[in-house]
Amino acid sequence: MDQSKLKRCSASSSSHAEAAAEATDPLQKETELDDLETEVDSRKRQKQEEETAEKKKRCCFGTKDAKGNDERTIFVSGFDTSGSRDEIRSALAKHFSSCGELTRVFVSIECKTGVSRGYAFINLKQRGGDEVEAALTLNGSDLGGRKLLVTMAKRRDEYYAHFDFKGCEICIAMFNDVRRRRYRWKLETGDGKFIRFSPEVEEQFRLRKKELMASRKMENPLEKKKKKKMEKSKTKDG
Structure with missing residues (x-):
């Protein structure tokens, strides 16, 4: 038998062996x-979690200090807004540290740019009851060459509403979740005020609502009322 035949025989035998192995162990x-597939899904999920975490860092309301306004919250404005959020927070914390232990310093920013919106909310741990009064005495004090405005947060409109706030997709999702539970998608706040959003955000809310209604195959409530009225009028005429 020549070499070519031997090669063909060995090749065919190896292919038969592979086929037999596949047939014997398909599982x-x-x-x-x-x-x-599990590994690919795990990597995708990990990447999505990392992207979400990064977006939350840039989001105005992505920090634990975003919530916590109460009747004793302090409103601060007038500080230099050119620094980063962390820099402003650190500067304010240091400036108000003489008033007592701070439990929260929330600096409002515009999500897409990261630029401060010019105001912050501060909460102090209540011990003797004089912490808030001590903080209010810093009204007009100097911080980085600028005079601060310090007052009770409840006296400010910013306590109740986010005026001309563009936000990001996380903010919009959060506000959408709240607005769905409210009449005509309006978030009612204290003192009879309503949250006002920029026209861009209002348009996104409108489109989102339209998508939700289309996905649920729901009919607009106003259209339902119109149809009912038309049906009633037809029955009366008949």
Whole structure:
């Protein structure tokens, strides 16, 4: 037998062996594919979590200090807004540290740019009851060459509403979730005020509402009322 025949025989025998191996153990291949899919899904999920975490860092309301306004919250404005959020927070914390232990310093920013919106909310731990009064005495004090405005937050409109706030997709999702539970998608706040958003955000709310209604195949409540009225009028005429 010449060399070419030997090669052909060996090649055919190896291919037969591979086919036999695949035929004898088909579950192993399925398991390997399942493991590969699981690994790909895990990587995708990890990437999405990292992207979400990064977006939350840039979001105005993505920090733990975003919530916590109460009747004893202090409003501060007039500080230099050119620094980063962390720099402004640190400067304010240091400036008000003489008033007592601070439990919260929330600096409002515009999500897409990261630029401060010019005001912050501060909460102090209540011990003797004089912490807030001590903080209010810093009204007109100097911070980085600028005079601060310090007052009770409840006296300010910013306590109740986010005026001309553009926000990001996380903010919009959060506000959408709240607005769905409210009449005509308006978030009612204290003192009879309503949150006002920029026209861009209002348009996004409108489009989002339209998408939700289309996905649920729901009919507009106003259209339902119109149809009912038309049906009633028809029955009366009949």
